[in-house]
Amino acid sequence: MDSTAKSDAWRADRDHFLHPYTDFTTFQDSGSQVVSHGDAMYIVDEAGRSYLDGIAGLWCVNLGHGRSEIAQAMGDQAQQLGYFNTFGHSTNTPAALLARQLAERTPGDLNHVFFTTGGSTANDTAIRLAHYYFNRLGKPKKKKILARNGGYHGSTYFAAALTGIHGIHYGFDRIAEDIVHHLSAANCYRRPEGMDEAQFCDFLIDEARHRIEQLGADNIAAFIAEPVMGAGGVLVAPEGYHRRMAEVCQQNDILYIADEVVTGFGRLGHWFASEDRFGHVPDILITAKGLSSGYCPIGAAVFSERMYEVISKPQGPGGVLSHGFTYSGHPVSCAAALKSIELYEREDIFGKVRDTGPYLQQQLKRLSRHDVVGDIRGDHLMAGVELVSDRDAKRNFPPDLAAAEVVFGRARDYGVIVRPVGDTIILSPPLIISREQVDTLVDSLDQAIEDVSGQLMSRAAAS
Ligand SMILES: Cc1ncc(COP(=O)(O)O)c(C=O)c1O
Structure with missing residues (x-):
């Protein structure tokens, strides 16, 4: 392809923009x-x-x-307050209102919202706070995380460690291999020969039970799963799988983290899929993407009352919950999300x-x-x-x-x-x-x- 015929933006991009997930065998020629x-x-x-x-x-x-209404809401908010931090005891109106709106729409007692910049940082937040929760409960050995082959949880170092798509680890270092343990993907198409879907579900549940026995429930903090696996190839688990996994987790004092970055905000016909499609309430729910309809970077990890009670226990004089991002609860992103929620409902x-x-x-x-x-x-x-x-x-x-x-x-x-x-x-x-x-x-x-x-x-x- 003749790059001289290309626009200035095309050339600037090829020469300077290091993209996510680029195939460098073709990039120099084809550009973007x-x-x-x-x-x-x-x-x-x-x-x-x-x-x-x-x-x-x-x-x-x-x-x-x-959508001009979202653009307008973002513009108005940027003019009124473009940014101020939400660390400690400072907030802004869109962030506070959005936290309440999320608490009202997430299932069960998921009432406490930690804002992030996207899905990866929300998953990192979930793991850090799951560890913090067990530390504060006096169970510091509970550190291991069960994830799944084929699962995608993002690109920060720990979110990538949770991710079970093997090809995307090529050339990168693996971290936390003693912490993250992957179970089989709930891949009905490629289930073992001769098993029907119900038997495959039993197989997956048995595998999880055995792995928990092997690792010791006392060493496991959480299980993370997408309600429907997305980037791993859109894999729909067998009937009853998520509900049964939630029961296994509950029996073993393991937190269930539902990564609803893709399935949240209507993709499966409901605010969230965990309860309305799959019949269980997770301990932590992760959302991003559709939260602002993609108009602004934002994500959130939403925690149960049970977890909040522990996480919010005072540490003692001067001690604070030392986790947060400059852009947690960014007012413009939150304004985009509030307007998106209004449009989801109104339309x-x-x-x-x-x-x-x-x-x-x-x-x-x-x-x-x-x-x-x-x-x-x-x-x-x-x-x-x-x-x-x-x-x-x-x-x-x-x-x-x-x-x-x-x-x-x-x-x-x-x-x-x-x-x-x-x-x-x-x-x-x-x-x-x-x-x-x-x-x-x-x-x-x-x-x-x-x-x-x-x-x-x-x-x-x-x-
Ligand atoms: C299920 C899931 N979790 C997490 C992420 C990471 O989100 P982000 O790219 O916003 O960090 C993605 C991104 O596609 C995702 O599909």
Whole structure:
């Protein structure tokens, strides 16, 4: 690609912006697509090409692009108070009101909100405060964390340690290997041969019990899980899994951390999925992304009354809870979140998801006509389509074929953005998507797979 024909922004980006998750085999040549604006379900690049956003930016722009009411709320707040810290005994009105609104919407007695800058810092906060909680209870041995293979919890050092997607650790150091222990992914598609879903659920629960026995419940602080695994390939656990894991945790005095960074704020048709979809109340709930509909960086870890009672015990003269970020409770981010909550309610967005979500899942079934489609799965507006080179053997394509990436490129030619992760194509559109736009998304993906599957199959056979 001739970089001289590219814009100043394209060149500045290629030369100076070290991006998250960049493939450096192609970056120097292809650079980045410069996205210049967005409007409802669409984004537009600097060449003026418009694309249906099938991934809500990155699972976050739930209310769609270009919402002037959110922009107005942010602008007004920036003018009134752009920033002042919330350390110690200082606060601001949007942060205080948002904390109450979150407490009212999170399940059970999750009433105490620690604000962060995103999902990774919220997960780090959850682990630090889980350790602090047990230290204050006089149980300092309770340090280990159970996580899951395939789980994604972020990119700070500890959130990355929790993450169980093995490929993304390549070249990086692993820390906390004596602390973090990964259980099997609740991957129904790749469950052991001959097991039905109920037996697979028993298998996962037994595995967790055995691991707890092995490690000793007295040494384990918490279990962390996404209600539906996102970046790990949109894996929906077998029926009853989360409720049963919550019981196992309770029996062993292990805190259950629900990482609802993706599933919160309506993606599964409710404020949060833990209780309304999966029937349990966690001890800590993590949220970010849809909280501000992606308009401003913000995340939160929400703690139960039981934990708050311990965490809030005075340390003694001069002692403070020494954890916090400069931007905890940032007034502009909180104003964006408050406005987002107002819009979710006023426009009955989650009611719409309860219609369009099942419709998306049903329409996607059409893709099974392609031999390269091994599995289609998801829940409401979260979907994964896993590609295979051999359906019977459930064999993925050789990694160098980057099969999902090829489909992504072709879909983009048709004007829709999907997300390739490993051999899975992920869809997570803004929650305002209409049934007609679901049709466009699925039709374009169907056509893209049709166009490239022959070429992928023959390259796989030759390799
Ligand atoms: C489930 C989950 N947890 C945590 C994170 C990390 O959030 P952030 O990138 O805001 O730090 C993500 C990001 O995609 C996520 O999907």
